[in-house]
Amino acid sequence: MLLFVLKRLAQSVLVMLVVALIAFALFRYVGDPVDSMVGQDTTLEQRADLRERLGLNDSFLVQYARFIGRAATGDFGQSYRLRQPVDELLAERFPATFELSLVSAVMALLIGVPMGVYTALNRRGLLSRGFMTLSLIGISLPTFLIGILLILVFGVVLRWLPTFGRGDVVQVGWWTSGLMTRSGLSSLIMPAITLAIFQMTLIVRLIRAEMLEVLRADYVKFARARGLKPRTINFSIALKNTLVPVMTIIGLQIGSIIAFAIITESVFQWPGMGLLFIQAIENVDIPVMAAYLMLIAFIFVVINLVVDVLYFVVDPRLRVQGR
C-alpha cells in the first residue's frame, strides 16, 4: 500500500515537473519578460541591468530550476497588469472558485448517482425515459446558454435571485466564504446549477451504462439464483462494482469543474480564478497564466492521487499483486 502510494507520488512529481516546464517556457519565451515589465522610456543599459538582475542571462537549466524553486513556495512573480504578486491574486480568488466548484460537484453527485442507478434499475420505466431525455438536453446545451437562460428566468423575469457577483462574504482568516450569508447563498444557486448540469448528466449516463453492464454479470445472476434480496443485489453488489470504473472519470470531472468554471464565472461575473484567467489572457498577463496552469495541474494530480488510493481501498484485487 505504502509502496503503491509512493510510486504514484513519484509519478505525480514527474507530471508536475513537466507542467512546470511548459509554464516556464510560456513565461520565459512568449514575449520578452523585460519588455513586459518596463515602460517605453527605459534605456538599453537599464534593460540589460534588469535582465542580469532577473537572471535571464543564466543557462536554461538554471532558470528552470529557479522557476521550480519559486513555484514550490508559491512565488510566481508579479502580475504585469495588476502589479500585485500572483500568489496573492490567486489566493484572493481561489475561495470563490472552490466554493462554487464544491457545491456544484456535490450537487452533480447527489443527483447524478441516484438518477443513474434509478434509470439502470428501471430501464423501461416512464420516469427513466424522461430522465434520459432530460439528460440528453443537459449534455447538449452549452453551459453559457443554460446560464443566460437561468438569468433570464430567475433573475430578470421572476427577480428571485441575483444575476451576478458573489453577494456578501464573510472573512475567515484569509478565506472568504459566501456560504454563511443569505445573499451569498442565493448568489451561488444559479452558477452552481449551471456548472453542475453538464457533469450531472454525464454522471447519470455513465452510471447507467456501467450499471447495466454489471447487472448482466454472472455474479449478479448467481446472487439472484441464491435468492438474495433485491436491495442487497442492487446496492451492495451491483452499485459497488459499478463505482469502481466510474470513479476515475468522476474524479477527472470534478477536476474539470474547477478548471473549466471559466465560462460560468464569466456569465455570472463570479469573482473567481476563471475570471482572473480570462482577463489575464486578454492582457497577455503571462505570470498569471503560468501560475493558473500550475495550479490546475496540481489540482488534477491531487484528485488523481486520491482516486488511486480510493481504488486501493475499494478493489481488493489491487491489494495483492499476483496470487
Add this chain to the structure above:
Amino acid sequence: MTVLLALDGLRVEFPSRRGDVVAAKNITLELNAGEILGVVGESGAGKSTIGNAAMGLLERPGRVAGGTVTLEGRRIDNLPPEAMRQLRGARIAMIFQDPLTSLDPLRTIAEQLVTTIRTHLPVGEAEARRRALHLMEQVGIPDPAVRIDHYPHQFSGGMRQRVVIALALCAEPQVIIADEPTTALDVSIQAQILDLLRRLVKDSGAGMIIITHDMGVIAEVADRVAVMYRGDVVETGPTAKILGDPDHAYTRSLISAVPRPDVKLERFPLVEHIESAGPRRDLDLKTHWLGQRRDYQEVDGPLLAVEGLQMLFRTGSLFGGGRHEVRAVDGVSFDIRKGETFGLVGESGSGKSTIARLITGIYRPTGGAIRFAGTDLTTLRSRTALNRHRRQMQMIFQDPYSSVNPRMIVRDIVAEPIRFHKLAGSEAETRRIVADLLDHVGLGARAALKYPHEFSGGQRQRISIARALATRPRFLICDEPTSALDVSIQAQVLNLLKDLQDELGLTMLFISHDLPVIRQMCDRVAVMRRGQIMEIAETEALFERPQHEYTRHLLDLMPKMVKAGDERRTAAG
C-alpha cells in the same frame, strides 16, 4: 422415491419481432431425491432454458407459456416474484458454469456466504459465520478459517467453483441445478468437482440436475439422462441405457460423434439431424492454384525442429515490487516430420499455446532455436525473410467468434493473405481462388459476400481454415480448433482437417487439452506440464502404454463414456 422437482409439459417462449421463438416445448421431467439427472444436448437445444425456467430466472422477454413446475409438491411457476425469491437458494439452488465470474470480486468469501445464509435462515452473524466455515470444510477447501476472509481472486479456478458450490448449499436446498459446472475447468479439477457433487448428493439426499454438453461428464455422475434436441426431450432413461443402447436416432448419432478415447478411427462418424455444411466441391489439385507452385525448399530431415525452446515472461514494473518471472516454456525440444500430425496435449497453463505463438513469431523466444525447413527462425531479422517463412505456416485459432474480423466480408477475410503476400496475378484471379477455397472447405462460393456473424461457430471455423489455406502453406498450427464447438460440428471440422491434410500433404501441429481428440487426430504426441515436455511417443503407444506418471494420471482422469454396448456404438456410425 419422492419426486423433488417435476416439470410437466413446460413450454418456454422468447417473443421476438419475427415471432415467438420456442426454446423449450412440452418438457416433462422428474427429479427424485438422492438422484443426479443429466440433461445433455448441443448448444441451442434448450438445456439452460429449462434450468432457468425452473429457477424463475428466465431472461426477459422469455416466459413460461405453458405447463407447470412443481417443487416438493408445490406449484412454483406461477408464484409472485417475492415468494419465488424466498425459495431460490433456500429450496432450489443453482451452480453456474464459470467460477471466475460467478463471485462478487469486491467482497470476501465470508461476506458473501454470511449474507446468503442470513437471507434464508434466522441466525445471527456469529452463527452464520460458523455455518460458513462448516460449509467450506464440506466442499473441501483447505484451511477454511484463513481462506474464508480471502477475496475470490485469491482462489484458483477449481477452488472458486468449490466456493460457488458452498454458496449454493448455504440453506441446504433440496434441488440443485448445475449448469455446465465443470466446462471451464481442467480435467483433473473437473474430476474433483464431479466427485464432490456426487458426494454432496449422496450425503444430503438432495436431487441434482446436471446440464452439460459433455457425454463424459454424464457418464461419470448421472444416474439418469434426458437428451435434448431443439427444445425437446427426445429420450430419457438410465445412463447406461442411453449411452450404451439409445433408442432415438439423434442420441445415437450424437454419441457416435464423441471422439473415442479407446480406439482410433479413420474418420469421425457424422451426425445426421444437424446443420450440414453443404456438399464439398472437390478441386482438381493437380491443375488448381491451390496445388500448384508449392515451390518450397524441400528438406530431408524434419520439417520443424524445436531445440531447447525457452520463454520467460517477466512481470512487475520498473519501480520493483511484486516482480517475478514465469517460465511459460522451459527447455522444450521436439521434431515434426513432414506430413505428420504432431499433438501437444496438457492442461491450461502448461505452455501449449505459447509454443504455437513462438513458432509463428508472435512472441520472440528468450532461448533455444526453431528450425523450419533447415532455417533457424529465431535468427531471421529482415521482414522479407520472415514473411517468406510465415507464408509457409498458418494458424487456426480456438475461438471462431473473435478470430475473424466482424467488419469484413468473407471474401476479404480469405483474400487478405493472398493480397498481402501477392500470391495472385490479378483481383479477378484472387476472387476466383477465394470462391474455390470456400467451395473446398464446404461453405460454398456464395458465402464470399456475407459477413462472419451470418455464420455459426463451425462455419466460422471453416472460414478460418480457408483463410489459412490461402497462402498455400505446408505447415498448419491448430490451437484447440474445435474446443468451442459442439461434438457434431467438431466431428465435421476435424474430418475436414484430415481430408485437407491428405490432399495437400500438410504437416500439422495440433494443440488440444482433449485426449480423445488427440488420439483421433495425431500421429505422435507430446505431453506437456508446466512448460516442459513430460513424454513424447507415437499416439497409439502413448494411449496403450503410457510411460510417464503424469501421462497415466491424465489418461485416468479422461472421462470414460463407454461402459456397455460398445459394438452398438460403432454400428451407429
